[in-house]
Amino acid sequence: xxxxxxxxxxxSGKIKRVGHxxxxxxxxxxxxxxxxxxxxxxxxxxxxxxxxxxSIGLTTVYRTLELLVNMGMVARFDxxxxxxxxELLQGPKCVKYHHHLVCTECSRIIxxxxxxxxxxxxxxxxxxxxxxKYNFLITNHLVQYCGLCAKCIASKRGSDQAGx
Amino acid sequence: xxxxxxxxxxxSGKIKRVGHxxxxxxxxxxxxxxxxxxxxxxxxxxxxxxxxxxSIGLTTVYRTLELLVNMGMVARFDxxxxxxxxELLQGPKCVKYHHHLVCTECSRIIxxxxxxxxxxxxxxxxxxxxxxKYNFLITNHLVQYCGLCAKCIASKRGSDQAGx
DNA sequence: GTATTAATGGAAATGGTTTTCATTAACAAT
DNA sequence: ATTGTTAATGAAAACCATTTCCATTAATAC
Numbered sequence: 001x002x003x004x005x006x007x008x009x010x011x012s013g014k015i016k017r018v019g020h021x022x023x024x025x026x027x028x029x030x031x032x033x034x035x036x037x038x039x040x041x042x043x044x045x046x047x048x049x050x051x052x053x054x055s056i057g058l059t060t061v062y063r064t065l066e067l068l069v070n071m072g073m074v075a076r077f078d079x080x081x082x083x084x085x086x087e088l089l090q091g092p093k094c095v096k097y098h099h100h101l102v103c104t105e106c107s108r109i110i111x112x113x114x115x116x117x118x119x120x121x122x123x124x125x126x127x128x129x130x131x132x133k134y135n136f137l138i139t140n141h142l143v144q145y146c147g148l149c150a151k152c153i154a155s156k157r158g159s160d161q162a163g164x
Numbered sequence: 165x166x167x168x169x170x171x172x173x174x175x176s177g178k179i180k181r182v183g184h185x186x187x188x189x190x191x192x193x194x195x196x197x198x199x200x201x202x203x204x205x206x207x208x209x210x211x212x213x214x215x216x217x218x219s220i221g222l223t224t225v226y227r228t229l230e231l232l233v234n235m236g237m238v239a240r241f242d243x244x245x246x247x248x249x250x251e252l253l254q255g256p257k258c259v260k261y262h263h264h265l266v267c268t269e270c271s272r273i274i275x276x277x278x279x280x281x282x283x284x285x286x287x288x289x290x291x292x293x294x295x296x297k298y299n300f301l302i303t304n305h306l307v308q309y310c311g312l313c314a315k316c317i318a319s320k321r322g323s324d325q326a327g328x
Numbered sequence: 329g330t331a332t333t334a335a336t337g338g339a340a341a342t343g344g345t346t347t348t349c350a351t352t353a354a355c356a357a358t
Numbered sequence: 359a360t361t362g363t364t365a366a367t368g369a370a371a372a373c374c375a376t377t378t379c380c381a382t383t384a385a386t387a388c
Contacts (some may be wrong), residue, residue: 021334021385042375057337062376064335078242082345083375101300110298115290122286126279127309134274135314136265142308145291150299185354185365206345221368226345228366246376247344 011073011090018071025049025056029064030088039077039085039109077142081107099143105152119143175237175254182235189213189220193228194252201257203241203249203273241306245271262306267313269320274313283307 011030012022032048033040040048046061065086068074077085079102088094097120101110123141131138148156175194176186196212197204204212210225229250232238241249243266252258261284265274287305295302312320 016386023335023385025336055337059338059377060336066377076244078244080240080242080248084244101294101298101302103300104303110300112294112298114297115293118286119290122282123307126283129279130265130276130309131311133278134265134276135317136267136274136309136311137317138265138309138311139268140310142306142310143287144306144308145294145300145302146304146306147295147300147302153299153301180355187354187366189367219368223346223369224367230346 014071014073014090015067020067024053025060026064026067028053028056029061030068033068033074033086033088034091037111039079039087039111041083041085043083045086075140079107079109079144080104085109097141097143101145101147101149103149103152104146105148105156108149108151110149178235178237178254179231184231188217189224190228190231192217192220193225194232197232197238197250197252198255198257201275203243203251203275205247205249207247209250239304243271243273243308244268249273262304264306264308265313266308266310267316268310269312269316272313272315 011034012027015022015026028049029045032045036048038044042058042061042065045065046056046058049056049061065074065076069076069086073088073090075087075089075098077087077098077100079085079100087098095111095113097116099112099116099119101112102108123143127138127141130136175198176191179186179190192213193209196209200212202208206222206225206229209229210220210222213220213225229238229240233240233250237252237254239251239253239262241251241262241264243249243264251262259275259277261280263276263280263283265276266272287307291302291305294300
């Protein structure tokens, strides 16, 4: 059946083409990633995968994520809360650039796409200049605004007592 | 002696003013931080501090760094290699903005200050917009270009064998 | 179907960071 | 300078995300 490879984007095909085997675990993990817009940690993914395929272990999740990151299919982010987050770089829901708003209090992460147009020109111009000046092969960039989200501002205000 | 507080920047004074005690360990750590332009990890700092004051332990380094970060005197970065890096935000050598070039292969970090002017306008404009739209209190931002440094490009080329 | 070997799971190891707890020492009051 | 209070400390243990080990399983090629 030629239509069989009509999986969400061609992730499975890509994996095979590079000489890796397509397994139930890898497929499940790719599915989770393609269905989520959140930035999932390895454990988040493990919990979801494990729910639908209990045979799959955490180790496999880590190994698969490593593979996908190395293949450039998944991006890995460190937001400073001690666990890495992962995001699919392919498929319908994917975003090309990763510009985040991170709450330093509760680690809430917002991926904004507004205003990105304005940023990109400048960022790409600078990327080229840096690339030349420092002899870097730049493959990616990352912009993070750090601060407090609305909730944490509110709860801070509360715990600061009659602060005003 | 009134001239005694002429320490490099007024870090010690700042610590006391907030109600914390100035100790030998904290002073040593602040010294290390103010003397280095590198992005030091907790252990880097520990090794340097330990060399001049062997009584100071790694735990104290971590605790002091946490204090300084909370006081806003030190910035903490995660470059994805599993250990946090720290950088003084005060004193003569300090940089206001933290724009980095990170080698994903060897974790080499370059803090560039070129071209920053061009970026800042846009980044600050966007910061305000995001702040309003998402109700964030943004205190900081971070720009990272990721890729391969010159050395790692070269060594990749070598290990790829007759690749061209 | 069989062989090959990549992929896997579970347990153990690793390594950066945090916690615990008894001890020490900074600062304020004297 | 002495004393009292309690924050700060060091060492060891705990923690926890991630990696490694190794025997077993299963995906692909034949």
